[in-house]
Amino acid sequence: MTQSVFALVDVNNFYVSCERVFDWRLWGKPVVVLSNNDGCVVARSPEIKALGIKMGTPWHKLKDAAREHGIVALSSNYTLYGDMSRRVMTILADFAPRQEVYSIDECFLDVSGISGLAGYGQQIRARIQQWVGLPVCVGYGQTKTLAKLANHCSKKGLAGADGVCDLTALSQADSDTLLDQIDVGEVWGVGRRLVPQLGMMNICTVGDLRRANVATIRSKFGVVLERTVRELRAEDCLPLEAMAPDKDQIMASRSFGRPVTELCELREAVITYVTRAGEKLRIQGSVASSVLVSLRTNPFNDDPQYARQIVMPLPHPTDDMLALADAAERGIRQIYRSGFRYHKAGVMLMGLMPAEHRQTTLFEDSEEIARRGRLNEALDTINGKFGRRTVELFGAGIAKPWSMRAENRTPAYTTDWNALPTVR
DNA sequence: TCTGGGGTCCTAGGACCC
């Protein structure tokens, strides 16, 4: 059997790069893209990284730096990023027999048996740049974990990488030298909490982790980190998942644009969220057994705090918007307490199963269920064609004064005829 | 005034069953 080789391809500074495709004025400027509600930094241009601004920094703490350096801050535009992502993934799928789309901006490719990987990586980069206008980096390794690490090296220009890094081409000695230079926290699966714990065991670099005793790692940290160590040793533990498995739960939650105190507004919010979650549920072809409704105040301020969630079982598993909305509404009524300034609410659909596995019960009205099915289908079709929220439950509210801030969002250039970019 | 949203996997512990 030949050794597997995986590629990890990802877009550099994805959200910022998407914005720059459509607005040349953003080139060379320090640009950040903010999270929902314009909360904190989720994407940074190289100029921002050079200023030492970290991922996740709250935007309100950057106002001074922004004035000083002329930082451009954009609200996130997921319609645009989602569409750009789809284009990139479609192109990449042509480069390998199997692809796993891992996140909005990265995918694994099975490139086992392909020769001339360095040149192949440059072809990938050139094509994405030419066809979509986005810069990507490519990393190769014998396992997914090594491919991720190689991608990191390609971004940092380590081992002479020029946007492409092939760890499979290194001798054992060169590979040791390289991995001894990289902080253990860069490894996929080693997060903030583990770094200090590993440090106490004198495991500080990727090389240290690769040489660590597997049994010790397992007993101290569990099977997940054990797999990571094995993967660093080129033992293939994490298979490529070409077919995305169905989700076990579907969430929709948002923080509010301003504090919310009244039940009527919370009710609008959770009905809005459960509508969105229901759309995702029907796209997946699943039904839900229960609806979790959650509510909380702002943990970052000194207001009196309150946080609660409640699971509302459904009479039978369903994907019907009206049934889901009813459960969500009853849930929010039960956990609401007056006298608090609420900051965030959410809905989670749980106990999902494929719609065709749903057991019918003795007392349900099959005609009514069929009618509801047609209603939901009609709503999804209309909203799919004319845009989300074209038709919506009245209970979801019209003006939605609680909805999140997005003060500087660019147009949906690629998915809305009215927002097509024009030549000026 | 202002700190995201959406997910996964694993483990431990308790309830319950035979």
Added chain:
DNA sequence: TCTGGGGTCCTAGGACCC
């Protein structure tokens, strides 16, 4: 005084990812 062992299911919590 003695007081099994093995299994499932559920929940909560902790870690991780982007």
